[in-house]
Amino acid sequence: MLKSQRLIQLIMRLNAKKSFTVRELADEFGLSTRTITRDLQELSELGVPIYSVQGRGGGYRLLRERLLPPISFTEGEAIAMFFACQTLEYFSSLPFGDGAESALHKFYHYLPADVREQIDRLKNRIMFWSPYRSMSADVLQTLLQAIMIRSVVTIEYKSSSGVSERHIQPIGLYASSGYWYCPAYCFLRENIRQFRADRILSAALNATIPCREDVSRQTLLNKPKKDHLEQTALRLELTNKGVWLLESNPRFAPFLQRNEDGSGAVVNVKIAAEDLEFYVDLIWQLGENAKILGPAEAIACMKQKVDCMRMLYP
Incomplete structure (x- = not known):
């Protein structure tokens, strides 16, 4: 196996493991511990976030922000991905941190020169316009994280009746007319309610309240039924x-x-x-x-x- 192929397979294997030892990887790949140690050192120098765990039962772990292996795109796929990321450009805040902007930069930077020229000709000629709405990026990121790890969120919510504290279990996030919305189960109202993200003054994960399993199975396609109401x-x-x-x-x-x-x-x-x-x-x-x-x-x-x-x- 070529060294480049081995390093890519090693990245994929590390992403699938929470922790590992050099001996485990050596046995799995049929290599010496010295070779695996050199490979890990090289991956670390390339930016793979590996750190060692000291003490009994130690070894290595990956930091939370893992590095994905290279993915090959055709020119058409790369252009599609570039403009898919650009659709988010006009939102004042996003739940992805700097990830979208960073991904957009990488796509553009590594494209062949002639493809970059084609994209340059399309800039400001294809736009995905959305009204500018001011809202907190931190709140959006907390809601997104809660959805990914299945956590309840404690929020301060501003409504027409004033500011109140709510414990909610987010179902999803969607954008409409520049606003971000979060349908969620409200433990105060004991029902699914819709929260507008710009009206959430603060948001923090709350591990003390267990998630409801029935709510965890809900998606944005499951609209709350009101047949039982007048x-x-x-x-x-x-x-x-x-x-x-x-x-x-x-x-x-x-x-x-x-x-x-x-x-x-x-x-x-x-x-x-x-x-x-x-x-x-x-x-x-x-x-x-x-x-x-x-x-x-x-x-x-x-x-x-x-x-x-x-x-x-x-």
Whole structure:
């Protein structure tokens, strides 16, 4: 086996082991302890974070930030990865620390010169724009770590009613319109709630509270069911522009009916009564292009918003 191949296999083996001794590796690879010791020294000089453990039962360990073996990419794959990383450029904060920027630099630096020239021609011509939202990178990284190691997080959360301490078990992280959201089980409310990351003032892992196994099995694809709550049916009348605005909205599109003149309606959107105000806020953004036909509670809520706005502009 070539030395380069042996070093790559050695990296892969070390990544799979929490701790190891020179003798264990020597027996596994069929080499002398002297050769393995030289290989480990060479890997250390190349940046593989190996450190020795002193005392009885000692040996070697890898630091938490392990080094992955080389991966071969085609030019097309490398360009795709470069722009995949660039999609994150416009977020004010990321849960990956400096990892995305570092990976982007490595991809660009090690590409052939002609491929770098192609990417340079595409810079500022392909953009994945996202509105700038200010939020804490430390909070995002703590939430991401909690998801990876299955840990509860204690947070200070700012809501309309003030700041409160919550113990949550994060299910996932997703970004929308520049914001990061964290669906999580809230031990205070004893239910799955959605937390906006920019409203989390602080976050710390909390190992004193055990994770719930049923929550650990949840993913972002498992939307909380509200069938057991009081339900109501939302109905809208839409102008042509209203149809155009809602046809790409997943909350309304399945219930959209179009008329021959381009106008339309949204019929019988089943929603939990407790979410009514949320939906009215969405419809408010459509202005004169959407009219609520029912239920009466939604119409009353919209009238109240109109009255409040009228008071601002007497």
